[in-house]
Amino acid sequence: MSAGLDVALRGARTTAAVPLSARLRSAGVWIAAAVVILITVIVTMLMTSDRGEDDPLHYDSTSRGGGKAMVETLREHGVEVTTTEDGEEAKQAAVRSDTTLLIPANSEVLSPGDIAGLESTLAENGNGLVLIDPGSTVESFTDRITVNDNLRPLGSPDAVSQPNCPVPSAQAAGAVSTGEVEYAEAEKGTSGLSACYPLTGPGVEEVDGTEVAPGSARGQLIVDEGGDVPLTVIGNPEWAMNQTIDEEGNASLVLSELSGSSHLVVYYPQQSGAEDTPPSTLDYVPSWFIAGAVWLLPCVLILLLVLGRRFGPLALERLPAVVPAVETVHGRAALSARSHDRLGALHTLRTAALLRIAKRLALGPETRAPDILSQIAYKTGRDPAQIESVFVSAAPRTDAELTDLVHLLTRIESEIP
Template sequence: MTAAPPAAPVPPMPSAPAGPGGLVEPVGPVGSGSPGAAAVTASAVAETPRLRTTARRWLFWVVVVVAAVVFAVISVLLTASGAPDAERFSIGSAGPSGSEAVAEVLRQQGVDVVAAGTMAEAVAAVDAADGDATVLFIDPYGYLDDDQLGQVGGLGSELVLVEPGSAELSVFAPAVAPAGAAEEADAVDAGCRLPAAERAGDISRPTATYRMIDAGADSVTCFRSYDDAFGVVQVPGDADAGSGSGSDSGTVTVFGAGDALTNDGVLLRGNAALSLGVLGTHPTLVWYMPTYADVAGGPEPTIGELTPGWVTPVILLLLVVVVAAGVWRGRRFGPVVVENLPVTVRASETMEGRARLYAKQSAHVRALDALRIGTISRLTVALALPRHASVVDVSRAVASVTGLPVDQVHDTLVGALPRSEADLLALSDRLLVLEQAVHRATHDGPPATSSPSG
């Protein structure tokens, strides 16, 4: 059997099967050497790496990683305390929805603005002011239950409810009910005798409106949006605050113009005059926004609190075991080998190396595919078929020149699958016999009258 020319896409097939090591076709040599070259022109020198050389090579990357980690830690530490609070109505937020501007102006006017995130903080702030304080209450997430709302009603001299819901109104101002969103309008006029509203004149469109269910003589409704819907409603407080029926003294102001408190809307029309007038009536303003810590029963336990004490040591031990296993079983590089290029490699070395890999993995199908690809490529050239000819075309051409059945040829070239090493040897024999038959038919004379066995 002749070897294929170097330009063939698949290397030549061995002339005879010789066990698993001889079933893989050799590939061409590396470099400019020809097949069958016997000399290796390169000399190999083994050089064992030294610790100093390795450390010098990795020093730069170690320094870069350490510097990046240090920079990240410092950035987190410096920015954690100064992280902006984007929550709406927060006096610590300078964003459009925050209320830092209103709080700062009130402080400049001599009002002590105290932020409270829990009931305990609010009670402490009111006690520090001897009860002479305005309490601004905002609970958009409904953290407090009715009993806790009743406690809020006993705080301070004045109570300002910002965009309250039905639950808050039923406790603090039973005579007031939600009336929905305000009608579209650039501004609404005060239209009432409330001093802060009169100074404001008009304000931007309220966020929410409210209506009076049972209007009393001392009730005030301001900034009418439509029919009986108003942006601000003020009713007198109830002395029985402990039962949850309102503030123990002063007034309860239902403040639906929430945008008037934000940094983005305080400067629109008379919003600033209204906000400062309503919130600046007492020396102390307690800005109470309940948090999850006020939820009845306390906050839910964290995952760390629910986790048994032995879990963390076990996890750390497993990490140590994984790292140790990686070091133990990890791939270790051998000594550095310096070679002078170009290098000529024997074709037989590549063939034997691939054969050992196929044999080690029992890759019978892959080994046979390599043999079949080489055989089909050489048959295509021998029969003068186009390079894009299919296996069916090659099978028919081989059958026509050898006299073999087309099905048998197709089965040999692509159909049969080896189940064992014996099958692989048998099929490689059939490929060799088939290629020899085509060679005889194309070089020695007409096709044979009978098909060869095997």
């Protein structure tokens, strides 16, 4: 088997090593994909993140149960809205005339002193108060309204409730979504109190079995103008939530009740002592950053695993390694060709040719190169200058010139008898 054929067969059986640039390009694809996915996750979390997602009807919450849509709609309709979680700020903002104070949730965390301070400020300036579904806490604000417990559930009530009262905002809004809690007058015949949207239908019934009369002082909306502070109780929180404010007449009813004055103060009480707790380091880190870092950790491990496997398993080889001479020759030739070392390759061919010719002419090992060149010129009859150029001085600048010199070198060697 010839050396060339041997090299061809071995080249077909072996796999060329993957260049470093190719490995880097492949790794770059994985890195770029991980970055794109991470950015997508972060943008998605930013677009869907909610301020106070556990705080229903919070004025900054864009979640389904938040109240941001209500607040922003009121601002668009010319109402000056002030939002706060601080009781003192709410009290100071409520000093202005033509102001309504709205407590959308968490009214149960207010102490009797807090409630008395707010109501005193409102009463001194002739301003009103709106509560959204305060539950039994309503009795801490007034002794004229209570939760109506004189109903017996028989199943699912009507999906919508009719006003059944002369209140202008309720008449304009019409039917609204039905809630779960009904409020009523604390004492029968309380003057200055209007109740709208009573729970009626096949799903509820009064304990005594009497029918609900239009204008009766019980319902999901209570407007009390007879107390020290004008008070409105919105009994169904879904009327003001982002998800359901656009259903039925919910938006019309809530916005009408809250836009009766030019200035609205939205006070969202927080648990006592919550503001006194010093923030930790994690409080300053966005939630999306922590989620992204946790998500990126397995991606980095997978990437390292993929890059590590690209180098292949470890190869065991017995030492010393014996390399055939033909492999060395062809290996050096390949290195010369890859590095475009034409002069080095030509020098190797010239030296081998001179050694073969000297042996053919029976010249001793002490014979110098000029003597060998003169013998070649004499035996072939060629010009000594041409022989000197081919075997010594010619320097090829291109692969074509190198090929021509090698062919001429081979032809001259073949002319030696």
